[in-house]
Amino acid sequence: MRRRPGHQERPGASRCGGLDTALWDVVGQAVGLPVSQLLGKQHRTTVRPYCTAMYRKDWPDLAAGLCEEALSWKQQGFRTVKMKIGYTPETDIRLVRAVREAIGPDMGLAVDANCAYSVGDAIALGRRLEEFNLLWWEEPIMASDLSGYARLHGQLRIPLAGGETLLADALIRDYIQPRLVDILQPEVELIGLTGARRITPLCWLNHLQLVPHNWGTAVRTAAILQWMATVPPLTPALEACPATFEFDQTESPFRDAVVETGFRLGPDGSITIPRTPGLGVRVVPEALEQFRAELIEIR
Numbered sequence: 483m484r485r486r487p488g489h490q491e492r493p494g495a496s497r498c499g500g501l502d503t504a505l506w507d508v509v510g511q512a513v514g515l516p517v518s519q520l521l522g523k524q525h526r527t528t529v530r531p532y533c534t535a536m537y538r539k540d541w542p543d544l545a546a547g548l549c550e551e552a553l554s555w556k557q558q559g560f561r562t563v564k565m566k567i568g569y570t571p572e573t574d575i576r577l578v579r580a581v582r583e584a585i586g587p588d589m590g591l592a593v594d595a596n597c598a599y600s601v602g603d604a605i606a607l608g609r610r611l612e613e614f615n616l617l618w619w620e621e622p623i624m625a626s627d628l629s630g631y632a633r634l635h636g637q638l639r640i641p642l643a644g645g646e647t648l649l650a651d652a653l654i655r656d657y658i659q660p661r662l663v664d665i666l667q668p669e670v671e672l673i674g675l676t677g678a679r680r681i682t683p684l685c686w687l688n689h690l691q692l693v694p695h696n697w698g699t700a701v702r703t704a705a706i707l708q709w710m711a712t713v714p715p716l717t718p719a720l721e722a723c724p725a726t727f728e729f730d731q732t733e734s735p736f737r738d739a740v741v742e743t744g745f746r747l748g749p750d751g752s753i754t755i756p757r758t759p760g761l762g763v764r765v766v767p768e769a770l771e772q773f774r775a776e777l778i779e780i781r
């Protein structure tokens with residue numbers, strides 16, 4: 483986990499987001515209610531996720547390969563796709579231009595640089611990326627470079643996104659209250675659903691869109707879906723800032739294997755939020771055992 487040097491969390495701040503989320507599941511199952519109903523007011527029953535894929539591959543022509551991949555996600559029903567950048571500024575421009583031309587103007591496109599650039603390079607590159615009508619630029623610079631984000635925010639016309647590596651206190655203090663980014667991408671494994679419940683109204687009050695980070699198994703997707711049910715619309719517009727979250731589509735042997743039923747897009751590109759008790763997924767212990775590398779006993 484990347485953290486700001488010298489950063490101090492609130493005493494007692496939890497990093498056990500997974501355990502916290504599991505306890506919400508236990509309570510939901512005990513009282514026979516979906517976790518979303520325990521978290522707060524219900525704002526939606528479905529969510530349209532965006533596709534995360536489009537990583538570097540060992541293709542002879544990377545641009546052509548990415549274009550083909552992007553079109554396949556479009557065919558599978560995704561309305562938005564996110565691609566990796568952060569190669570070099572020239573390569574990034576070439577790849578984003580190729581993908582935008584391939585998918586056309588009506589599909590959402592976002593980019594993620596995974597903190598690849600310095601502020602100066604990010605400003606120069608960002609101005610060149612503006613023509614591609616990007617939904618957001620994720621982690622253009624180090625997550626800890628708060629003044630750098632403030633500089634970028636003032637100089638670029640692309641919405642900025644970030645926050646996937648931070649705990650709830652840091653998100654609130656450094657990102658939400660100063661409105662450092664346009665889109666906050668908290669990781670439920672780090673903040674837990676208790677942290678999610680804390681930051682959701684704060685994001686709404688500070689006019690930040692919540693687009694949760696998501697990686698790993700369908701259990702995490704289930705937790706995010708319960709959370710998304712309770713995220714209030716950012717504006718009263720019908721289509722502006724639609725609720726969405728990351729739906730990792732990279733190859734993964736265990737994403738769906740550890741649950742009885744994984745999540746698939748419906749015909750309209752959305753996923754229905756489970757209404758069964760708890761998180762709404764059933765873990766398959768035998769499948770989990772196949773992928774277990776370490777046993778942690780809680781007594």
Ligand SMILES: [Mg+2]
Pocket residue numbers: 594596620621646
């Ligand atoms: Mg990212």
